[in-house]
Amino acid sequence: MDRHDLTDLPQHFERLQEQKKSLQDAQSRKGQRPALEPRMKTVVRFRLMLLQKAGSVNDSTMHYVGSSFVPSPYPPCETPFSELTKVAIQELVLETQHRGKYLLVRCVTPQDRMTAVLAIVEDEGGDVLLLQLYHQEQAGETLEDILTEGAVLIIKEPYFKATANGGYALRVDHVSDIVFLTADDARVPEAWRWVSGTSTAMAWKAKGNDNFNATKYRAAIEAYTRALDCSPTVEGRTTITLNRSLAYIKTKAFEKALSDVESTTSSAARTEKALFRKAQALYGLQRFRESCEVLKALRLEYPNNNTAKADLDRAIGRLFEQSHGRYDFKKMYAEAARLRPPQLDHATYIGPVAIKDSGISPGGRGMFTTQHVSAGDLLFCEKAFAHAFVDESASGLSRLNTTILIDAMSNRVTIGTEPELTNMVVQKLCRNPSLASIITNLHHGSYEPVEATSVDGVPVVDTFLIRRIIALNSFGSPLNSRESHLGLGSGKKSEFHSSGIWPQASYINHNCLSNARRSFIGDMMIVRASRNLAPDTELTWWYQPPETVPTPYLEHQKPLLRTWGFMCKCAICRDMRDTPKSVIQQREQLRSQFRALIPTRVGSQTRSLVSGRPVGVGALKKADALVKRLNATYKKPASQVPRLAVADLQLVLAREWEERGQLVETARFALGALESFGFVIEGGSLPQRAREQPLMVKEWGLMMDNVIDCWMFLRRSYRVLAPELASAAERFAKVSYRICIGEDDTFEGTLGQTY
Numbered sequence: 013m014d015r016h017d018l019t020d021l022p023q024h025f026e027r028l029q030e031q032k033k034s035l036q037d038a039q040s041r042k043g044q045r046p047a048l049e050p051r052m053k054t055v056v057r058f059r060l061m062l063l064q065k066a067g068s069v070n071d072s073t074m075h076y077v078g079s080s081f082v083p084s085p086y087p088p089c090e091t092p093f094s095e096l097t098k099v100a101i102q103e104l105v106l107e108t109q110h111r112g113k114y115l116l117v118r119c120v121t122p123q124d125r126m127t128a129v130l131a132i133v134e135d136e137g138g139d140v141l142l143l144q145l146y147h148q149e150q151a152g153e154t155l156e157d158i159l160t161e162g163a164v165l166i167i168k169e170p171y172f173k174a175t176a177n178g179g180y181a182l183r184v185d186h187v188s189d190i191v192f193l194t195a196d197d198a199r200v201p202e203a204w205r206w207v208s209g210t211s212t213a214m215a216w217k218a219k220g221n222d223n224f225n226a227t228k229y230r231a232a233i234e235a236y237t238r239a240l241d242c243s244p245t246v247e248g249r250t251t252i253t254l255n256r257s258l259a260y261i262k263t264k265a266f267e268k269a270l271s272d273v274e275s276t277t278s279s280a281a282r283t284e285k286a287l288f289r290k291a292q293a294l295y296g297l298q299r300f301r302e303s304c305e306v307l308k309a310l311r312l313e314y315p316n317n318n319t320a321k322a323d324l325d326r327a328i329g330r331l332f333e334q335s336h337g338r339y340d341f342k343k344m345y346a347e348a349a350r351l352r353p354p355q356l357d358h359a360t361y362i363g364p365v366a367i368k369d370s371g372i373s374p375g376g377r378g379m380f381t382t383q384h385v386s387a388g389d390l391l392f393c394e395k396a397f398a399h400a401f402v403d404e405s406a407s408g409l410s411r412l413n414t415t416i417l418i419d420a421m422s423n424r425v426t427i428g429t430e431p432e433l434t435n436m437v438v439q440k441l442c443r444n445p446s447l448a449s450i451i452t453n454l455h456h457g458s459y460e461p462v463e464a465t466s467v468d469g470v471p472v473v474d475t476f477l478i479r480r481i482i483a484l485n486s487f488g489s490p491l492n493s494r495e496s497h498l499g500l501g502s503g504k505k506s507e508f509h510s511s512g513i514w515p516q517a518s519y520i521n522h523n524c525l526s527n528a529r530r531s532f533i534g535d536m537m538i539v540r541a542s543r544n545l546a547p548d549t550e551l552t553w554w555y556q557p558p559e560t561v562p563t564p565y566l567e568h569q570k571p572l573l574r575t576w577g578f579m580c581k582c583a584i585c586r587d588m589r590d591t592p593k594s595v596i597q598q599r600e601q602l603r604s605q606f607r608a609l610i611p612t613r614v615g616s617q618t619r620s621l622v623s624g625r626p627v628g629v630g631a632l633k634k635a636d637a638l639v640k641r642l643n644a645t646y647k648k649p650a651s652q653v654p655r656l657a658v659a660d661l662q663l664v665l666a667r668e669w670e671e672r673g674q675l676v677e678t679a680r681f682a683l684g685a686l687e688s689f690g691f692v693i694e695g696g697s698l699p700q701r702a703r704e705q706p707l708m709v710k711e712w713g714l715m716m717d718n719v720i721d722c723w724m725f726l727r728r729s730y731r732v733l734a735p736e737l738a739s740a741a742e743r744f745a746k747v748s749y750r751i752c753i754g755e756d757d758t759f760e761g762t763l764g765q766t767y
């Protein structure tokens with residue numbers, strides 16, 4: 013949702029076709045056993061490439077936009093190692109996953125990092141191949157090497173494939189398909205054995221500490237694990253376990269950190285260090301209530317621990333947000349401006365909503381209100397499960413994670429951060445497997461996931477399932493919706509390179525005539541009702557915004573069908589489907605005539621295209637007549653089928669009349685625009701209103717961003733002509749602002765700057 017879809021741009025469409033062709037070509041070689049290059053050639057070429065890369069200078073002013081191709085899916089290995097049989101590189105056949113087999117290999121080069129981690133590996137027969145490890149870590153997460161020269165590993169059910177440059181490779185997409193062997197593992201062949209030089213628990217612990225201090229957390233965890241295997245003393249075991257739990261916290265493996273603390277003896281678990289780790293791990297898992305409890309116990313036993321006091325205050329703050337849905341939005345903006353990536357320290361609040369069967373199929377669930385809510389009410393505010401951020405205003409290396417994703421399977425080309433988001437989710441689930449169902453329960457179309465959740469004690473995460481879930485459920489997001497509304501951030505409004513996955517929000521189905529809206533501050537999504545809603549109303553929003561310009565029915569449906577596999581049947585779409593082509597053409601003509609009279613403004617004044625002089629009142633009157641004719645092309649009332657193609661022109665006229673000091677006309681067009689958006693308003697017309705009649709919104713319409721402008725025109729007009737109505741107009745402006753921007757704490761400041 014709100015992602016850049018490039019599929020219809022000719023150059024990308026062509027790339028999609030090329031990718032399809034190359035997949036077909038690869039498939040035609042399926043089952044072949046190719047002749048491999050001589051070992052020397054492969055190794056030397058790879059080493060040369062590493063040397064060249066090391067010598068090249070990165071130009072940080074360049075835009076780096078990589079390409080990524082979605083490969084054909086294959087499942088992760090579900091079979092325990094003991095049931096697999098060994099295979100040699102020579103025996104591998106192309107475009108095939110070797111089910112029931114494993115490869116034992118050793119790295120013969122250092123690694124390279126691209127979208128995957130690469131190295132050349134050999135088997136016991138001395139044959140070599142390029143190994144491509146995907147999703148082993150998040151982009152930019154660590155500089156620690158994953159594949160080191162001499163490392164021995166097992167590749168379960170290896171997938172052998174032809175590469176785009178005519179070579180061959182072992183491709184590993186599923187993290188659990190790789191097993192790194194330690195020096196004393198019986199599966200390491202005699203000839204490949206190495207001496208680790210470390211044999212006692214204390215020596216391994218010291219090694220772990222060194223690695224920890226060098227921020228090599230992966231290596232630290234490995235060393236602490238080896239230390240624990242060396243039967244340390246009870247005291248030593250506690251220290252090592254608690255050290256390892258901190259290394260787990262550093263890698264966001266909160267579940268493992270927690271289980272380490274909980275595995276210590278009951279007296280050890282009450283030490284300051286243990287309580288501290290436990291509270292941190294629980295906080296990381298967003299179990300704020302439990303984190304508070306542990307921190308309270310810590311404060312009682314160690315009252316001088318000031319860090320614990322600060323942590324307790326912080327956890328209480330989260331608990332309050334989680335329970336009451338009250339946030340300090342200004343603080344959130346400040347955090348989003350300061351933090352890179354803007355991952356905010358705030359809790360998820362779930363308000364009066366529930367997930368239920370919605371009756372649509374396939375993927376039949378939806379989100380419903382559990383009580384009456386008013387327009388502007390907070391429905392929920394959700395922290396992203398994972399969020400891949402691109403600074404839209406930055407250039408060069410900081411945009412390294414922007415990728416053009418070519419997906420031949422789902423016929424789509426998108427630009428953004430989907431590959432990075434996939435890595436983040438895969439890693440988070442591998443490190444915290446109990447969170448898996450939050451993601452795997454999300455809609456995944458016809459993809460059939462494997463059943464196993466762990467094998468050989470390691471969590472199984474099906475990368476292709478995660479990819480599919482992200483394609484169907486992720487959202488593009490701006491740094492914050494306020495900036496994006498004001499056009500302050502760069503990039504096209506409502507299509508963003510940053511993306512995230514907000515699991516609750518994913519249950520909301522599409523409808524152009526939506527009744528809820530999402531907005532963002534950093535990685536927090538704020539969702540509010542955009543109309544007054546009765547209990548048990550299904551919440552809907554748009555996956556792509558409704559069209560302002562008259563658009564043929566099928567054109568509007570194309571992206572919905574391509575990405576999500578359905579066509580919208582809302583009142584606007586049905587009306588478009590039933591509107592004859594000639595009427596759509598007539599609307600286009602009337603809008604062109606309007607634009608010829610009142611061109612899009614450049615600078616502070618609207619100038620005639622013909623004379624270059626400011627547009628005159630005569631032109632405004634003619635434009636008014638065109639708006640009336642445009643309105644007459646609609647059969648259904650705007651409260652049933654909003655007329656976006658009329659509303660934006662009415663707003664143009666409201667602005668023009670306001671600049672000429674004609675506030676009755678301003679109010680008329682602002683009210684007209686609101687009606688075109690589907691609002692039903694009483695008591696707002698000037699000048700002939702009954703004095704006591706209040707300004708009322710009988711029905712809220714479609715909450716497009718410029719609804720706020722409509723109310724602000726009215727507020728200014730009423731202040732002069734009907735002051736008793738101004739505060740009501742301001743109240744509605746504020747509610748609209750809250751719905752579109754997410755909060756109204758910045759209402760005055762924002763509108764003071766721009767209105």
Ligand SMILES: C[S@@+](CC[C@H](N)C(=O)[O-])C[C@H]1O[C@@H](n2cnc3c(N)ncnc32)[C@H](O)[C@@H]1O
Pocket residue numbers: 372373374375376377378454455484485518519520521522523575576577578579580581
């Ligand atoms: C992000 S999920 C929405 C939640 C989903 N209904 C579920 O059960 O998890 C998107 C999928 O929901 C379904 N969907 C959403 N809006 C729809 C609509 N207006 N009509 C039909 N299907 C819709 C489609 O299958 C779409 O791919």
